[in-house]
Amino acid sequence: MKALCWEGVNKLAVERVPDPRIQNAHDVIVKVRYTTSCGSDLHLLDGYIPAMEAGDVIGHEFMGEVVEVGPEVAKHQVGDRVVVVSFIGCGSCWYCDHDLWSLCDNTNTNPGITQALWGQDPGGIYGYSHAMGGFMGSHAEYVRVPFADHGAFGVPEEIDDLTALFASDGLPTGWMGADLGGVGPGDTVAVWGAGGVGQMAARAAMLLGAEQVHVIDRLPERLAMVETHIGAATIDYSATDVGAELRERTGGRGPDVCIEAVGQEAHTYGPEYIYDKVKQQLRLENDRPPAIREAVMACRKGGSVFALGVYAGLVDKFPLGALMNKGLTLRGAQQHGQRYVPMLLERLSRGEISTSHLATHVLSLDEGPRGYDLFKNKEDGCVRAVFRP
Numbered sequence: 509m510k511a512l513c514w515e516g517v518n519k520l521a522v523e524r525v526p527d528p529r530i531q532n533a534h535d536v537i538v539k540v541r542y543t544t545s546c547g548s549d550l551h552l553l554d555g556y557i558p559a560m561e562a563g564d565v566i567g568h569e570f571m572g573e574v575v576e577v578g579p580e581v582a583k584h585q586v587g588d589r590v591v592v593v594s595f596i597g598c599g600s601c602w603y604c605d606h607d608l609w610s611l612c613d614n615t616n617t618n619p620g621i622t623q624a625l626w627g628q629d630p631g632g633i634y635g636y637s638h639a640m641g642g643f644m645g646s647h648a649e650y651v652r653v654p655f656a657d658h659g660a661f662g663v664p665e666e667i668d669d670l671t672a673l674f675a676s677d678g679l680p681t682g683w684m685g686a687d688l689g690g691v692g693p694g695d696t697v698a699v700w701g702a703g704g705v706g707q708m709a710a711r712a713a714m715l716l717g718a719e720q721v722h723v724i725d726r727l728p729e730r731l732a733m734v735e736t737h738i739g740a741a742t743i744d745y746s747a748t749d750v751g752a753e754l755r756e757r758t759g760g761r762g763p764d765v766c767i768e769a770v771g772q773e774a775h776t777y778g779p780e781y782i783y784d785k786v787k788q789q790l791r792l793e794n795d796r797p798p799a800i801r802e803a804v805m806a807c808r809k810g811g812s813v814f815a816l817g818v819y820a821g822l823v824d825k826f827p828l829g830a831l832m833n834k835g836l837t838l839r840g841a842q843q844h845g846q847r848y849v850p851m852l853l854e855r856l857s858r859g860e861i862s863t864s865h866l867a868t869h870v871l872s873l874d875e876g877p878r879g880y881d882l883f884k885n886k887e888d889g890c891v892r893a894v895f896r897p
């Protein structure tokens with residue numbers, strides 16, 4: 509089959525790879541209808557995620573049709589239209605039992621690297637390096653879905669394919685940031701990053717009852733999208749001091765919940781950016797953290813900060829003093845999609861959340877490298893490059 513493969517830093521190629529086969533009684537094979545690029549893939553492309561090998565198929569967000577079913581699969585049949593959660597959960601370990609699906613103890617088949625990096629290994633994910641299980645990714649014609657009864661969800665008829673696609677990762681990730689960040693009725697929430705993840709976090713915060721939601725970015729087309737499709741307020745950080753603006757909008761107190769949806773390649777202005785960029789390139793720090801620094805500084809005393817943006821290693825100049833003295837709660841997680849997808853599909857059916865506007869560019873798999881160029885450089889208003897294999 510055809511697939512989009514990682515061939516080195518900033519190098520992608522469309523190649524022929526072997527078709528996936530059922531390997532385990534709980535697997536299904538899905539014929540991909542749509543698969544989208546994600547901010548997390550940019551970290552792979554730019555070389556900040558360890559243990560990629562030339563020829564690895566990338567991509568982790570997808571929906572499609574079940575074409576083959578393992579003998580122990582109970583929930584799915586050939587012909588079902590499904591959306592698949594990007595993280596793979598076994599459904600029977602302590603973590604899956606506690607609804608912490610991305611922390612599954614059984615699905616990272618290559619746990620040594622992340623154990624050395626982080627003390628313990630999280631679960632496996634499609635197309636995201638040999639450190640995270642070495643699973644073939646979804647930018648391909650077919651994908652093997654392990655533990656399909658837990659990771660694949662039937663899509664109700666009234667939800668179209670493109671809308672359903674984002675229930676794979678962007679939407680549940682955003683929802684998790686608002687939910688585990690502790691957003692409740694009446695709260696003021698600030699979200700850094702107006703990409704797919706930040707937009708979904710903002711919408712989730714509104715649906716969880718937040719009174720004010722402010723989304724921070726510098727790209728005008730994304731800020732416009734936040735206003736039109738999400739209904740949140742915006743702050744252009746290229747034109748405003750974000751901390752001062754948030755204080756101004758919150759009677760001097762600061763937001764109750766700050767959600768960081770930017771990650772390890774954040775951009776900023778001035779010496780801070782040059783400092784982090786140089787240190788990152790010399791590998792003296794792995795991640796560039798200006799957005800999460802700003803979130804910690806802007807958060808109200810006693811508030812909470814949630815890291816949705818991906819970080820892989822060490823950061824420098826992290827304001828731990830502010831965290832401690834302001835009594836903040838800091839959390840982060842890879843998405844626990846299995847916990848949220850059934851509820852999110854219901855909300856999508858009712859039209860409470862718009863997702864398909866994120867698919868600004870729908871391309872063939874052959875156009876994969878060009879799609880990633882557009883997405884990486886945010887050219888032509890690209891928010892997500894979506895591929896139709």
Ligand SMILES: NC(=O)c1ccc[n+]([C@@H]2O[C@H](COP(=O)([O-])OP(=O)(O)OC[C@H]3O[C@@H](n4cnc5c(N)ncnc54)[C@H](O)[C@@H]3O)[C@@H](O)[C@H]2O)c1
Binds near residue numbers: 681705815841
């Ligand atoms: N936790 C998870 O499970 C999970 C899942 C999916 C994605 N992610 C991560 O979430 C992050 C966002 O993903 P995405 O697909 O929306 O990516 P994206 O690249 O489309 O969006 C990132 C946005 O952040 C903005 N940005 C950069 N620096 C900023 C700053 N200092 N302040 C405010 N905004 C800034 C950019 O302009 C861009 O619009 C990535 O790090 C991605 O890896 C995490």
Ligand SMILES: [Zn+2]
Binds near residue numbers: 547548569678
């Ligand atoms: Zn993703």
Ligand SMILES: [Zn+2]
Binds near residue numbers: 598600603604605613
């Ligand atoms: Zn598990």
